[in-house]
Amino acid sequence: MLRVEGLHKSYGRVVALRGVDLEVSPGEIVSLLGPNGAGKSTLVSIVAGLRRPDAGTVFVGGVDALARPKAARSLIGLAPQDLGIYPIVTVRQNLTLFGELAGLRGRELRTRVQEVAEALLLDDLLDRLAGELSGGQKRRLHTAAALVHRPRLLLLDEATAGADVETRAQLVALVRELAGEGSAVLYSTHYLQEVETLGASVVLIDKGSVLARGAVAELVARHGGSVVELRFDGEAPVITRDRPGRQPERDGNLLRIPTAEPGPEIAAAITAIGAHAARLQSVEVVRANLETAYLAITGRRYEPGEEIERA
Amino acid sequence: MSPRACLAVFRHELRVLRRDPSTAVFVIVMPLVLAALMQRLFKGTLVAQGVTGATGAEFAVPGMAVSFAAFGIGYAGFAFFRDHGWGTWERLRASQASSLDILVGKVAPAVGLSLIQMVVLFLLAVPLFGLSVTGSWPALLVTVFALALCLNAFAVVLTAVARTSQQLTVFASVGGLVLATLGGAFVPVEAMPGWAQAGSPVLPTYWAMQGLLDVVIDGGGLLDVAGPVAALLGFTAVFAGLAAWRFRFDEPKVYWG
Ligand SMILES: Nc1ncnc2c1ncn2[C@@H]1O[C@H](COP(=O)(O)OP(=O)(O)OP(=O)(O)O)[C@@H](O)[C@H]1O
Ligand SMILES: [Mg+2]
Numbered sequence: 001m002l003r004v005e006g007l008h009k010s011y012g013r014v015v016a017l018r019g020v021d022l023e024v025s026p027g028e029i030v031s032l033l034g035p036n037g038a039g040k041s042t043l044v045s046i047v048a049g050l051r052r053p054d055a056g057t058v059f060v061g062g063v064d065a066l067a068r069p070k071a072a073r074s075l076i077g078l079a080p081q082d083l084g085i086y087p088i089v090t091v092r093q094n095l096t097l098f099g100e101l102a103g104l105r106g107r108e109l110r111t112r113v114q115e116v117a118e119a120l121l122l123d124d125l126l127d128r129l130a131g132e133l134s135g136g137q138k139r140r141l142h143t144a145a146a147l148v149h150r151p152r153l154l155l156l157d158e159a160t161a162g163a164d165v166e167t168r169a170q171l172v173a174l175v176r177e178l179a180g181e182g183s184a185v186l187y188s189t190h191y192l193q194e195v196e197t198l199g200a201s202v203v204l205i206d207k208g209s210v211l212a213r214g215a216v217a218e219l220v221a222r223h224g225g226s227v228v229e230l231r232f233d234g235e236a237p238v239i240t241r242d243r244p245g246r247q248p249e250r251d252g253n254l255l256r257i258p259t260a261e262p263g264p265e266i267a268a269a270i271t272a273i274g275a276h277a278a279r280l281q282s283v284e285v286v287r288a289n290l291e292t293a294y295l296a297i298t299g300r301r302y303e304p305g306e307e308i309e310r311a
Numbered sequence: 312m313s314p315r316a317c318l319a320v321f322r323h324e325l326r327v328l329r330r331d332p333s334t335a336v337f338v339i340v341m342p343l344v345l346a347a348l349m350q351r352l353f354k355g356t357l358v359a360q361g362v363t364g365a366t367g368a369e370f371a372v373p374g375m376a377v378s379f380a381a382f383g384i385g386y387a388g389f390a391f392f393r394d395h396g397w398g399t400w401e402r403l404r405a406s407q408a409s410s411l412d413i414l415v416g417k418v419a420p421a422v423g424l425s426l427i428q429m430v431v432l433f434l435l436a437v438p439l440f441g442l443s444v445t446g447s448w449p450a451l452l453v454t455v456f457a458l459a460l461c462l463n464a465f466a467v468v469l470t471a472v473a474r475t476s477q478q479l480t481v482f483a484s485v486g487g488l489v490l491a492t493l494g495g496a497f498v499p500v501e502a503m504p505g506w507a508q509a510g511s512p513v514l515p516t517y518w519a520m521q522g523l524l525d526v527v528i529d530g531g532g533l534l535d536v537a538g539p540v541a542a543l544l545g546f547t548a549v550f551a552g553l554a555a556w557r558f559r560f561d562e563p564k565v566y567w568g
Contacts, residue, residue, distance in 0.1 A: 022364070045401070048405045050404055050406060050561065051561065070407070070409060073405060073406065078402065080402065083398050084399045084400075084401065084402045085397065085399065086397055087397060088327060088330045088331060089323075089326050089330060093326055097323045100314050100316075100319035101319050101320070102406065103315065103407060123515070143404065
């Protein structure tokens, strides 16, 4: 449904994408992971036809999106990262506009508006002004507007940022349902747990390049060993380790030890830090999951606090 | 171009306009008030020019109609800037509406507003100010329509050039003022200094005033306004060309306020 090859994009001297390849099949959910500034939104906006790449190709449903953007756009539903709704008209009028723009009308339009509103818990708010909704409700409307016409390729750029647990669950369910009906979904997010629930394949990008890709289970198996983390009051000490495997990494007041056997590892580490034990604040075992895989690949711990919540 | 998408944008703009009718009310009520205030001023001049039975409305009404149409050139631009402020611009661009659909859908309500504002003023001036249109109403309508098109095409050029809503406000108010005054809609061209009289015909408002005064005072018909209307359409074509050349749909614009 979506095939992207060799995508390059610079903004003046800032290189946002350096040769990205990506494929999303019908019914597949691909989640785009990566730290702030990795190039996720740039990639999404090029696919949606909002920006032109410096090099590379984009095919949407077999249509060359760079040569025939209009034909490609008819297959796409986009919810950009930044909130985009009309605050001075009602929720219904917002959804109706985007439905009409996608070519829906009459009874079908009304049914779709009702359906998407129900799916995103907006049905009681349909006749309220969009500007009077709460932050999370606005966010739901924002996403709903991309879904009214049930697009074949759905582009969600951090759709769940700023949404509460229930909304997120609802949205994830809806995305799965759409994928179940054959839509392809490209989904950028900072919530790793969501990716695990979505059963998505992952494309991990950083600094404009794809660092890893594959199913969640695959990535975890390949990269995601458990990690023991020791947190100190002040700088973490340097220790050397005689057990086989990778050496510990220091990151400020954090000492990170990749390991397959957390128990014996902790015992060994406590001995190794000696007198520094007095400064030890916490010991944590991070089990193999997408988070440790992310850490192993990017060399950075995934920090949910790092994400900017926009609502 | 897809008529359906264009119509969707158009209808949506009307909904937005309905939610915030203050601009519409302002451009309809203000020229009525000003025409009432200024009417007497022009009576003497018109009588001196040999317009028998002049009430002053013969100049004040076309003058205020044209002036307020000119003051309204910011309106079309804000239809674009609003979307930048609301984050909906990129969504529109990602939709199935083409650039032209979006442009026409957004500018058409502004053209309609200019048109209604001018026509309402002329219609109400008949009972309110004793205005008598000696020429043909269809000729008056055609002139007013050509002016509405022309000014809004100019508005699109201003929007294309402005990067922030602040700039648009400045361009539109200076532009509106120049168009109204130097075009001879506030002060009759004959009463302006020589240099201004010489420069006046480069402005579309000058031609609109010529056409309207001809219809109101000199009994002008469709043939008589053909010249001014052709001039207005010529300006429209030039502005449309400039807009097509300069308007960048992918330029991020900044909306303040
Ligand atoms: N309009 C722009 N002009 C200049 N530079 C830009 C522009 N948009 C993005 N960039 C730069 O391109 C790089 C990639 O940005 P992008 O928005 O694609 O990142 P992202 O992965 O979506 O980040 P985030 O998680 O914060 O949303 C960044 O270095 C950013 O500063
Ligand atoms: Mg982003």
